[in-house]
Amino acid sequence: MTITTPLAGIILAAGQGTRMKSARAKVMHEVAGRPILGHVMAAMRAAGIERIVVVTAPDAEETRAYVRNEGGESAIQETHLGTGHAANAARERLADFSGIVVTTYGDMPLVTAACFKASLAAREKTGLSLVAFRAENPAAYGRVFLDGEGLLNRIVEQKDADEGARTCNLCNAGIFAAEAKAFFRWTGALGNNNAQREYYLTDVPLFAKRDGIACAVATVDEADVTGVNSRSELARAEAAMQDRLRAAALDAGVGMRDPSTVYLSFDTVLEADVQIEPFTVFGPGVVVKGGARIRAFSHLEGAEVGRGAIVGPYARLRPGAVLEENVHIGNFVEVKNTRVQKGAKANHLTYLGDAFVGAGANIGAGTITCNYDGFDKHETEIGAGAFIGSDTTLVAPVRVGAGAYIGAGSVITRDVSADALVVVRAEQVEKPGWAEKFRTRKKARKAAKERSK
Numbered sequence: 001m002t003i004t005t006p007l008a009g010i011i012l013a014a015g016q017g018t019r020m021k022s023a024r025a026k027v028m029h030e031v032a033g034r035p036i037l038g039h040v041m042a043a044m045r046a047a048g049i050e051r052i053v054v055v056t057a058p059d060a061e062e063t064r065a066y067v068r069n070e071g072g073e074s075a076i077q078e079t080h081l082g083t084g085h086a087a088n089a090a091r092e093r094l095a096d097f098s099g100i101v102v103t104t105y106g107d108m109p110l111v112t113a114a115c116f117k118a119s120l121a122a123r124e125k126t127g128l129s130l131v132a133f134r135a136e137n138p139a140a141y142g143r144v145f146l147d148g149e150g151l152l153n154r155i156v157e158q159k160d161a162d163e164g165a166r167t168c169n170l171c172n173a174g175i176f177a178a179e180a181k182a183f184f185r186w187t188g189a190l191g192n193n194n195a196q197r198e199y200y201l202t203d204v205p206l207f208a209k210r211d212g213i214a215c216a217v218a219t220v221d222e223a224d225v226t227g228v229n230s231r232s233e234l235a236r237a238e239a240a241m242q243d244r245l246r247a248a249a250l251d252a253g254v255g256m257r258d259p260s261t262v263y264l265s266f267d268t269v270l271e272a273d274v275q276i277e278p279f280t281v282f283g284p285g286v287v288v289k290g291g292a293r294i295r296a297f298s299h300l301e302g303a304e305v306g307r308g309a310i311v312g313p314y315a316r317l318r319p320g321a322v323l324e325e326n327v328h329i330g331n332f333v334e335v336k337n338t339r340v341q342k343g344a345k346a347n348h349l350t351y352l353g354d355a356f357v358g359a360g361a362n363i364g365a366g367t368i369t370c371n372y373d374g375f376d377k378h379e380t381e382i383g384a385g386a387f388i389g390s391d392t393t394l395v396a397p398v399r400v401g402a403g404a405y406i407g408a409g410s411v412i413t414r415d416v417s418a419d420a421l422v423v424v425r426a427e428q429v430e431k432p433g434w435a436e437k438f439r440t441r442k443k444a445r446k447a448a449k450e451r452s453k
Contacts, residue, residue, distance in 0.1 A: 015106075024062065033265035040109070047120070051097070083202070102119055104116070109237050118220055123216065126213060129176065129177045131219075134170060143166070143170065144171060152216070276294050288300075303317035303318070310327075314331045338357065340352070343359055346367070350367045350368070354369065360384055363382070383402030398416075401420065
């Protein structure tokens with residue numbers, strides 16, 4: 001029988017993020033449709049770290065609400081006195097925890113489960129580990145120096161580094177792993193005798209060494225542990241994440257004519273043989289089944305697209321849109337909270353909201369389901385095989401029976417029986433010769449005005 005050591009994570013997310021120039025906490029800005037913090041939490045969980053404590057600033061209620069919604073816990077760093085002080089703020093939350101704790105920063109959207117697994121594996125060697133990376137431009141990072149056995153010798157923060165130390169490009173990623181009780185013993189003993197007068201998490205190995213515990217070092221790719229501190233860095237992280245998501249989709253058998261123009265969300269599900277045309281955007285919560293085609297300039301969020309369906313070009317699927325097999329949703333068609341059954345079509349200039357469209361139904365151009373009365377949403381039901389003529393307005397709540405025909409230009413306010421024909425139009429009135437008389441009169445008036453000038 002295998003006994004698994006409990007794992008907990010501490011995510012440091014109390015930074016001010018002033019370079020973002022935003023009222024929102026830095027970690028709540030999104031990459032691929034998910035807050036940066038959400039990516040970090042997901043990576044921890046993928047590494048087997050189920051209990052997560054996020055350290056926040058006192059005014060970061062939005063962040064704490066998100067953490068609660070994601071099943072995590074929050075701790076507050078009342079004053080900003082450094083990373084070691086922030087990590088120690090989680091002590092009370094984890095007072096009942098006996099196991100291994102892993103710390104990380106909350107502003108690394110590209111961090112992977114592999115980074116945390118590497119940290120845990122390295123910790124088994126000595127009892128304490130940190131994660132480092134080789135930086136292309138190490139200017140802003142703390143430097144990591146190793147001893148002859150490849151263990152940590154010392155960490156020097158950028159602001160405390162002399163010219164010699166700054167030539168080192170092995171840098172601290174901010175991920176530590178240690179037994180929880182020992183870790184908090186060490187963070188509780190930290191001092192602030194440094195240039196910033198802060199309590200550095202990077203001093204933890206010094207106190208561990210006094211207890212006879214060396215610090216092992218795991219090395220990961222720089223891209224995976226790059227932090228976001230500004231809008232430009234956020235944009236670069238988005239680009240990197242999109243490259244990662246596109247590559248995974250292509251490897252899974254998704255066709256993309258121009259991958260660089262397709263934007264995916266963190267949870268986009270695209271099955272093999274889906275075809276994605278250029279300039280398509282996937283918001284969160286989209287599933288597209290095999291054989292479907294998403295044509296150019298379409299936008300999808302919270303929607304499900306069935307096998308063999310065609311969407312777009314220039315279509316919008318909003319949350320709750322469910323397209324079954326071989327459905328066609330064409331140009332300038334919007335679908336919201338609507339199930340469209342097998343083989344139904346809405347090919348032009350249509351809005352389907354809070355509706356049900358039966359199998360094989362045909363929705364003509366310019367059709368609108370009037371679903372909102374200013375207070376409540378109401379449902380429209382269109383039966384299987386029904387034919388809705390162009391420029392039809394369906395005033396919900398209303399039902400159109402299976403096989404019924406609605407004449408073009410109709411406004412439907414009452415239920416329609418199956419296989420019936422309904423036409424709702426004003427009587428057409430014709431006045432012979434009226435247009436010629438109108439033009440003659442107008443031209444005469446215009447000429448008179450010109451003569452009077």
